[in-house]
Amino acid sequence: MKTDYDVIVIGAGNGGLAAAVTAAKLNHKVLLVERHNLPGGAATSFTRGRFEFEPSLHELAGYGPQDNPGNIRQFFDWAGIDVQFHAVPDAYRMINTGKDKLDIRMPTGIQNFMTTLIQAVPGSQASVQAFFKIAIENAQVFAQLSAHPEALDPATLATQHPLFAKYGHQPYQRVLQALDMPAKAQEILLAYWCYIGIPSDEFEFAYFASMLVSYVTYSAYIPQNRSHEISSALVQALQANGGTAWFNTEVTQLLTAEGAVVGVQIGDRKLYAHEVIADLLPDTVYSHLLPAEMVPTTELKKANARELGTSGFLVYLGLNRSATELGIHDYSTFIARDWDTRHQFAGMHQLHGNDFMIMNCLNVANPTCSPAGTSILYATQLFFGDSWDQVRPQDYPHLKTQLARDVITRYEQATGVHIQDSIEEIEVATPVTFARYLRAPEGDIYGYYGQPWDQMVARSLTAAQEDEPLPHLHFCGGAGHMLDGYSSAYASGQFAARQASHNLQKEVL
Known part of the structure; x- marks a missing residue:
């Protein structure tokens, strides 16, 4: 069968962009197709007045300084991504406004972080030191799994990485409790849980520990000109390596022959490729792009068994005073009445509370x-999209305003920083916004929810075997084996492209 391209990538989200760039860098003829007029999906920017806002990126993990690059910086350097990044100067500030009052600032650097934590919680030294010993090994193994899941097997993990084998798949909070860690220290080590959207008694230790170690070791980074700069640079790298990108173009069907995916249809035009990579939820592909009889029964069952992840409620604020004038010194401030993540998770299913x-x-x-003389803040809450299902259209504007006012007031009360009188521009995004803009079911921004049977370790160990649900079809992005997040999406895109490249090389042989 004739082919127009070696690889066609559907969707220019973070995963699709990484997949397209990787495939092109590996000397394959690549076409990237995106229905929107801009790349990046949620990795973009928008302006209101004299402010340019970052829709989704809190901070990028795994980038690291030039003399100690993380896996994302290594990928960007290899791909020729020229973006200026700024290091976030601290890890986070965490405030408990409830009965267990707590207000602590955590620094970056493993030793600095440990020292601050141990000083804040007397009697925690032994458990904190044991935690980081386990966490660092888990992070190292997990980095290998993320990059080359096919290179590690369960037997190797059990013999060469005993701490990973023992703790990696256990729930994160269960490990903290097994170490007899004081409750206050556990609370401080739970701050980043919301970046996963899974409560701490359910998400895997290896996944969360790897993220925490990455943030603390490498610091977090943000781009100079918002994540749209990254997305644009990835498109430029694709083109520099001979690839092609089409925007305002929507794939309406996957082409199949003899049980395999062989290309895409765009309107009345058919384009054929050896490999197709989809930066889409499998639900979307199976229900809209493939004939029902082409969807393998096991894949249909898997898709039906999976649950959608969370959506978000974000308030973007352009203030007419500088951060220094306002007394803001923290990049990330986590605020809650208590740090029971199961309770916080339950709150994501309701509009109030x-x-x-x-x-x-x-x-x-x-x-x-x-x-000069201004500042940008953005507040984030997580909601499951179905919590907004019963909101009537006529009530929607009032609800947005009420919730935005609530989070601003809560921030002011927790920090003592008054910002309401300085608001020059304000914009609000809800699950409805994300559903409309991203065409994501329930406004989902976290891909599939990581249920205990369907989290990172299991997905990574079986990624190579499950990579092609149909011959020559691959998935990446939030639906990939890395779950969701910028760093995860970039890694899953690279993996999908390497798998596609491996298939192409086998064809040549």
Whole structure:
């Protein structure tokens, strides 16, 4: 059969962009197809007045400084991605406004982080040191699994990495409890749970520990010109390596022959390829792009067994005073009435009573992100999209305003920083916004929810075997084996492209 391209990538989200760039860098003829007029999906930017806002990126893990690059910086350097990044100067500030009052600032650097934690919680030294010993080994193994899941097998893990084998698949909080860690120290080590969207008694230790170690070791980074700069640079790298990108173009069907995917249909035009990579939820592919009889029964069962992840409620604030004038010194501030993540998770299913939030101030990491004398903040809450299902259209504007006012007031009360009188621009995004803009069911921004049977270790160990649900079809992005998140999406895109490249090389042989 004739082919127009070696690889066609559907969707220019983070995973699709990484897949397209990787395939092109490996000397394959690549076409990237995106229905929107811009790349990046949620990895973009928008302006209101004199402010340019970052829709989704809190901070990028796994980038690292030049002399100690993380896996994302290594990928960007290899692919020729020229983007200026700023290091976030601290890890996070965490505030408990409930009966167990807590307000602590955690630094970056493993030793600095441990020292601060041990000083804040007397009697925690032995458990904290044991935690980081286990966490660091888990992070090292997990990095290998993320990059080359096919290279590690369960037997190797059990013999060469005993701490990973023992703790990696256990729930994160169960490991903290097994180490006899004081409750206050556990609380401090739970701050990043919302970046996964799975409560701490359910998500795997290896996954969360790897993320925590990455943030603390490498620091987090943000781009100079929002994540749209990264997305644009990835498109430029694709083109520089001979690839092609089509925007305002929607794939309407996958072409199949003899049980395999052989290309895509765009309107009345058919394009054939050896390999197709989809940066889409499998639900979307199976229900809209493939004939029902082509969907393998096992894949249909798997898709039906999986649950959608969370959506978000974000308030973007352009302030007419600088962060220094306002007394804002923290990039990330996590605020809740208590740090029982199961309770916080339950709040994500209801419109009122969701008392967990994050406030980020971009200027703390990137002082020039807004005009002199101004600052940019954005508040985030997580909601499951179905919690908005019963909101009537006529009530929607009032609800947005009420929830935005609530998170602003909560931030002011928790920190003592008054911002309401300085608001020059404000925009609000809800699960409805993400559903409309991303065409994501329930406004899902986290891919599939990581149920205990369907989290990172299991997905990674079986990624190579499950990579092609149909011959020559691969998935990446939030639906990939890495779950969701910028770093995860980039890694899953690279993996999918390497798998496609491996198939192409076998054809040549």
